[in-house]
Each structure stands twice: as structure tokens, then as C-alpha cells.
Amino acid sequence: MTAPLVYLDNNATTAVAPEVLEAMLPYLREAYGNPSSMHDFGGRLSKDLDAARGRLAALIGAHPDEIVFTSCGTESDNTALASALETHPTKRHLVTTAVEHPAIISQMNHLKKKGYEVTFVGVRPDGVCEPEAIRAALRPDTAVVSVMWANNETGVLMPIDEIAQVVKEHGALFHTDAVQAVGKEPIDLSRTPVDLLSLSGHKLHAPKGVGALYVRRGTPFRPYILGGHQENGRRGGTYAVPNIVALGAAAELAGRHMAEERARVTLLRDRLEAGLLERVPAVHRLGNPELRLFNTCTVSFEYIEGEAILLMLSEHGICASSGSACSSGSLEPSHVLRAMGLPFELCHASIRFSFSRYNTDADVDRVLEVTPGIIRELRRISPFTPPALLR
Amino acid sequence: MAWDYSEKVKQHYLHPKNVGVVENANAVGEIGSMVCGDALKLTLRITPETGVIEDAKFQTYGCGSAIASSSALTELIKGRTLDEALKITNQDLADFLDGLPEEKMHCSVMGREALQAAAANYRGEVFVHEEDDEFHTVCHCFSVNNVTIENAIRENHLTTVEQVTHYTKAGGACRNCVPEIEQILRRLAPEAAPADADATGDEPPPMSMFRRIKIIEETLENDIRPALHTDSGGLELLDVSEAEVVVRFLGRCGSCAQSGATLDFVRTRLEKALGRPVSVREVK
Ligand SMILES: Cc1ncc(COP(=O)(O)O)c(C=O)c1O
Numbered sequence: 001m002t003a004p005l006v007y008l009d010n011n012a013t014t015a016v017a018p019e020v021l022e023a024m025l026p027y028l029r030e031a032y033g034n035p036s037s038m039h040d041f042g043g044r045l046s047k048d049l050d051a052a053r054g055r056l057a058a059l060i061g062a063h064p065d066e067i068v069f070t071s072c073g074t075e076s077d078n079t080a081l082a083s084a085l086e087t088h089p090t091k092r093h094l095v096t097t098a099v100e101h102p103a104i105i106s107q108m109n110h111l112k113k114k115g116y117e118v119t120f121v122g123v124r125p126d127g128v129c130e131p132e133a134i135r136a137a138l139r140p141d142t143a144v145v146s147v148m149w150a151n152n153e154t155g156v157l158m159p160i161d162e163i164a165q166v167v168k169e170h171g172a173l174f175h176t177d178a179v180q181a182v183g184k185e186p187i188d189l190s191r192t193p194v195d196l197l198s199l200s201g202h203k204l205h206a207p208k209g210v211g212a213l214y215v216r217r218g219t220p221f222r223p224y225i226l227g228g229h230q231e232n233g234r235r236g237g238t239y240a241v242p243n244i245v246a247l248g249a250a251a252e253l254a255g256r257h258m259a260e261e262r263a264r265v266t267l268l269r270d271r272l273e274a275g276l277l278e279r280v281p282a283v284h285r286l287g288n289p290e291l292r293l294f295n296t297c298t299v300s301f302e303y304i305e306g307e308a309i310l311l312m313l314s315e316h317g318i319c320a321s322s323g324s325a326c327s328s329g330s331l332e333p334s335h336v337l338r339a340m341g342l343p344f345e346l347c348h349a350s351i352r353f354s355f356s357r358y359n360t361d362a363d364v365d366r367v368l369e370v371t372p373g374i375i376r377e378l379r380r381i382s383p384f385t386p387p388a389l390l391r
Numbered sequence: 392m393a394w395d396y397s398e399k400v401k402q403h404y405l406h407p408k409n410v411g412v413v414e415n416a417n418a419v420g421e422i423g424s425m426v427c428g429d430a431l432k433l434t435l436r437i438t439p440e441t442g443v444i445e446d447a448k449f450q451t452y453g454c455g456s457a458i459a460s461s462s463a464l465t466e467l468i469k470g471r472t473l474d475e476a477l478k479i480t481n482q483d484l485a486d487f488l489d490g491l492p493e494e495k496m497h498c499s500v501m502g503r504e505a506l507q508a509a510a511a512n513y514r515g516e517v518f519v520h521e522e523d524d525e526f527h528t529v530c531h532c533f534s535v536n537n538v539t540i541e542n543a544i545r546e547n548h549l550t551t552v553e554q555v556t557h558y559t560k561a562g563g564a565c566r567n568c569v570p571e572i573e574q575i576l577r578r579l580a581p582e583a584a585p586a587d588a589d590a591t592g593d594e595p596p597p598m599s600m601f602r603r604i605k606i607i608e609e610t611l612e613n614d615i616r617p618a619l620h621t622d623s624g625g626l627e628l629l630d631v632s633e634a635e636v637v638v639r640f641l642g643r644c645g646s647c648a649q650s651g652a653t654l655d656f657v658r659t660r661l662e663k664a665l666g667r668p669v670s671v672r673e674v675k
Pocket of ligand 1: 071075077103150179201211
């Protein structure tokens with residue numbers, strides 16, 4: 001492949017920011033000590049951890065002591081649910097949505113097998129989960145409600161303020177998987193009554209292998225990874241100093257540039273979307289057009305299949321992703337799109353383009369240049385395409 | 392996820408051969424649907440006197456390997472007689488493409504089926520009519536019938552449900568049909584052994600019910616129960632028949648979420664002791 005890379009799969013993972021790499025390198029080289037050590041060589045690193053903790057806390061309106069560093073978003077999600085259940089042993093019910101990431105869904109299914117009851121609340125055709133639907137699912141024995149802040153496949157933003165309010169009135173714990181939102185959306189936990197929040201470094205230009213769980217002061221908590229006294233006894237395991245420093249640096253960058261990035265990337269995304277809708281017939285935009293991440297554009301092309309589109313885009317150096325069954329590694333198309341009531345055939349043909357601060361107008365131009373031809377070619381191959389579309 | 396497609400597969404999905412509909416086609420085979428995620432329409436023009444496929448074209452809805460398999464199929468059958476073409480197996484198709492990822496073998500099966508459907512159409516028959524009495528849908532999620540599954544098992548020597556799913560998609564969604572696929576696999580088990588397998592693939596010698604029960608009881612007592620007791624669980628033998636061994640878990644094993652895995656453990660130990668497949672059923 002000689003075509004220049006056009007990376008539009010930032011909801012899958014992001015590039016490590018050069019500033020972030022610079023910030024973490026000293027800790028991979030000379031400053032390799034263990035912050036828990038008594039000697040100064042290791043011990044002095046704990047102030048760097050504190051600084052990172054402070055930066056991440058600032059990004060989401062939290063106190064530094066409310067941040068527990070983890071290995072990834074999935075660990076944060078698993079920890080949140082496990083802790084909520086362990087601290088409320090008499091409560092046997094959980095509430096979540098039908099469109100969560102597998103990090104939540106798999107855990108919920110596992111808990112069901114262990115005898116817990118789980119209510120999967122549906123979403124509207126535009127992908128939004130209504131606060132009233134959450135309210136209706138609550139029971140006296142509900143231990144925890146987990147609703148994602150932003151959906152990874154469609155970018156749809158859930159009304160987290162309202163849902164958090166509903167859950168608070170009831171008294172259950174409220175967890176949100178904000179892996180796709182942190183660093184993109186303004187989040188102020190001093191105002192939004194969330195008890196537990198998951199985030200992941202590699203979605204905001206930190207490296208893979210670091211995440212965090214926000215635990216509101218006063219929220220009962222039990223560690224999930226048992227070990228040493230790290231993280232105030234809330235998560236065992238030697239501090240991953242370079243990764244944690246990187247996450248702090250990435251959080252600082254995200255906060256500093258958020259306003260301008262949101263404005264600039266929204267324009268790119270909107271131009272791509274308008275261009276596709278204009279140049280390609282029989283294409284649908286998926287998800288609520290207003291209530292969604294500024295970086296995500298998910299569309300579906302009638303009469304063709306998503307994996308084939310991805311392969312052809314990839315030939316042109318363009319990276320995107322699909323909710324189609326063939327590209328998921330399972331045989332079933334996206335559970336998210338099906339929960340929105342989308343017919344199977346549109347699920348199979350969904351393509352997600354997701355932007356980051358590193359995308360440019362040239363990237364959008366490139367996608368708009370090659371996509372109509374790819375769609376046309378695949379429609380020429382498909383037996384379902386109405387002849388009128390090919391004229 | 393990214394698939395490890397061969398260069399040849401890539402060439403055939405990026406530049407497929409024989410796309411379209413043959414004019415004056417006298418054989419048409421259609422298989423699959425948009426809901427299932429893949430579909431293939433094959434049109435052929437066959438010279439009635441010679442039975443030679445003069446022209447073949449396809450239209451495919453599906454992933455890269457579905458397109459590549461269809462393109463390969465048309466390349467392989469053009470110029471052959473229909474009878475010769477029908478001898479092409481899905482494995483031949485995959486080989487022509489320098490291999491397909493196992494999860495994508497159903498694409499090559501689809502190619503073959505479309506050809507069979509086209510042949511039936513040419514001869515004025517209804518596809519798979521010969522098995523009418525038995526013919527039924529096994530997997531409702533992907534509309535896969537028993538004949539497709541049986542053919543895939545026989546031709547490719549499949550031995551597990553997972554393989555059947557990779558080759559036919561059956562059992563890939565709600566999994567309700569997995570027990571039936573297991574049944575078909577068991578029924579065809581001896582057939583599935585590769586033809587060139589040496590002595591190890593031989594059928595185990597017959598065994599009397601008396602010996603069967605004795606071995607099962609001994610294995611339970613000396614091998615399985617001790618292992619389960621460490622788990623403070625236990626196991627009761629309820630019945631033994633030709634078809635199955637029926638057991639009940641006691642104590643912690645009974646309430647444990649892992650009892651599926653435990654059942655698997657019991658089955659593998661029994662199979663080892665008996666030297667043949669057994670099915671173990673749990674009664675709560
Ligand atoms: C919404 C959401 N939750 C959780 C995760 C899992 O995060 P991680 O990859 O850090 O485990 C992801 C990322 O794939 C995600 O998009």
C-alpha cells in the first residue's frame with residue numbers, strides 16, 4: 001500500500017500525541033524506579049504520579065483522590081460493577097442499556113449467569129436512551145445503573161445529566177462508561193452526579209494499556225485487583241509510571257485544546273458527511289445528528305456490505321470501521337445498530353468514520369474522492385441494487 | 392477484525408471477474424439474502440447439446456471473500472461441462488484462491504450451492520428436492536438447512552460445531568440450533584474421518600452394556616468424583632444407555648454457574664476411559 005494513510009478510526013484507538021510521548025519517555029529510560037520504594041530514586045516519582053492524577057482530575061472536574069488508575073477502560077468498567085455489587089450485597093439487580101460496549105455487556109451477561117438480574121434498557125431509533133426508560137427499570141434492589149456517556153459505534157451522546165439525576169433520586173449507584181467521551185466532551189463531575197466513571201488513555205492520544213476509574217468521594221468501594229497498597233488500596237499492581245504520566249499529559253493537552261478542536265473537527269466531520277450524502281445515493285446517516293460526538297460520522301450504504309467497503313477503502317489507505325457481521329469477527333451484525341431497530345441489511349452496510357485532532361481537510365477530500373467510486377463498484381457487483389442507481 | 396486474506400483473494404475482490412448477468416441465460420442459481428449478510432446470484436448459459444458452460448456471471452452481496460469466491464467460481468466453471476463443474480467442491484474453490492480463513496469458508500460453500508441451484512434450475516428441478524421428506528431449516532437466523540450442513544461436514548471432514556459455523560454460518564447467532572448441529576455431527580462422525588486416516592481413525596470396537604456401565608462407574612469413582620470433591624461437590628449416576636449417560640450434580644456443583652464446564656470435564660474423562668464419544672446429560 002503506497003497511498004498515504006488517512007486514519008479515520010479514532011474511536012477504535014488514537015495516535016499517541018508527540019507531546020505525550022515526550023512526557024513519558026524519561027520514565028521508560030532513566031526514571032524507572034518504583035514510586036512505592038523507600039529510596040529517593042523511586043520514591044520521588046510519586047510526585048509525578050500526583051501531578052498526572054491532578055491533570056486527569058482537572059479534565060473531568062474531579063478531586064485528584066477520586067482517580068484510580070487502571071490498565072484500561074475494560075478494567076475500569078469491570079471494577080465499577082464488581083465494586084458496586086460487593087458493597088451492596090443484598091441488592092441483586094443491575095440496569096444498563098442495550099448499546100453498551102462489550103466491556104459492560106459481557107460482564108452483565110456473566111453476572112446474569114451468577115444469579116444477578118440485569119435489565120437491558122432499549123434505545124430510541126436515534127440511539128438515545130431516555131431517562132424515563134431508566135427510571136422505569138429501577139427496582140428497590142437495584143445496586144447500580146451503568147449507562148455509557150457516548151456510544152462508540154454511533155457517537156450518540158446519552159442524556160447523562162438527566163439519567164444521573166434519575167438514579168440519584170432512586171438511590172442506586174450510577175456508573176458511566178465515558179471511554180469515548182473523556183477528552184472530547186466537556187465533563188464536569190462537580191456538577192453531574194456520577195458515582196463511578198470509566199475512561200481509557202488510548203482514546204485520547206495516550207498509549208494503550210492505561211485507564212482510570214473515577215470514584216466519587218464517599219462512594220463505597222472495594223478493589224477488584226487485589227494486591228499491594230497502590231492507589232490507596234483501591235487497585236493493586238506496581239504503578240505503571242510511564243503510562244500514568246502519559247495519561248496525565250494527554251488529559252492536559254485535551255483540556256487545553258478542547259474548545260478549538262471541537263470547532264475545527266466538527267467542520268471536518270460535517271463536510272465529510274454532507275459530501276457523502278450529496279455524492280452517494282441511497283445512504284443513511286445513523287444516530288441522532290445533534291446528540292452525538294463531534295468526531296463521529298456513521299452512515300450506511302444500501303445494497304452492499306460493510307466489510308467489502310472497508311477492504312476497498314483500506315486499499316486507498318483509508319482506515320474506518322463497520323458494524324457489519326463480517327468485520328466484527330462474529331456472524332452477527334452490530335448489537336448497537338440492531339438495538340436502534342435498524343434492519344439487518346443496513347447494519348451490514350454501516351461504516352464509521354471517526355476523527356481526531358490530527359485529521360485535516362486533505363483527509364476529507366481523499367475520502368470524498370474515492371468513496372463514491374467504491375460504493376458504485378460494489379453496487380454494480382450486488383444483485384440487489386436497483387438498476388436506476390447505476391445509471 | 393482484519394482477515395488474513397491471500398493475495399489471490401485480494402485480487403478477486405478488488406478486481407472481480409465476470410460480474411453481471413449473462414444474456415440469454417438458461418440456468419440461474421440464487422442463494423442467501425441481504426438479511427443473512429451474503430447472497431449470490433449466478434447466471435449461466437449452457438449449450439444443451441454438449442452441456443458446456445459457455446458463459447458464467449455473478450452478482451454478489453457480501454464481504455470481500457464472498458465476492459472473491461464468486462469470482463473464482465465463475466472462472467473455474469467456464470468452459471467445463473455442467474457435470475464436471477458440479478464436481479468442484481468448496482475446498483477446490485478455496486484452494487484456487489490460495490486458501491480462505493476458516494471463518495470465511497461459508498463463502499466458498501455459498502459459491503458451490505449457487506452452482507447446484509443453477510444446475511437444478513437448468514434441469515427444471517427444485518434445488519435439494521431429493522431430500523424433501525427430511526429437508527428442513529436447522530439454523531433460522533441464517534436460513535441454513537440440514538442438507539447444507541451435512542454436505543459441509545462430509546466434504547470438509549468437520550468435527551466441531553465451531554467449524555460448522557465457519558463453513559455454513561449455522562449456529563453463529565442465537566445458538567439455539569447448536570444441539571441439532573451436534574446431533575448431525577455425531578450422526579456423521581465416522582464419515583467425517585479423513586479417507587486417508589490411518590489405524591488411529593478406526594471405529595472403536597463394539598462394547599457390551601455391562602462393560603460400558605462398569606467402566607463408567609469405575610471412572611466416576613476413581614477419577615471424576617475425587618476431582619469434584621476437592622470442589623466440595625459430588626456427582627450421582629442416574630442412567631446409562633446406548634445414547635447417553637445421565638448424571639446429577641450434588642452440593643456446590645449443582646448450583647455452580649460452571650456446571651456446563653464441569654459437564655464437559657465429566658464427558659471428556661468418560662470418553663477417554665471408554666475410547667469413544669459419549670453424550671452426558673445433566674438432570675437438575
Ligand atoms: C465505550 C467503550 N467502552 C470501553 C472500551 C474499552 O476500553 P479499553 O480498550 O481501554 O479496554 C471502549 C474501547 O474500545 C469503548 O469504546
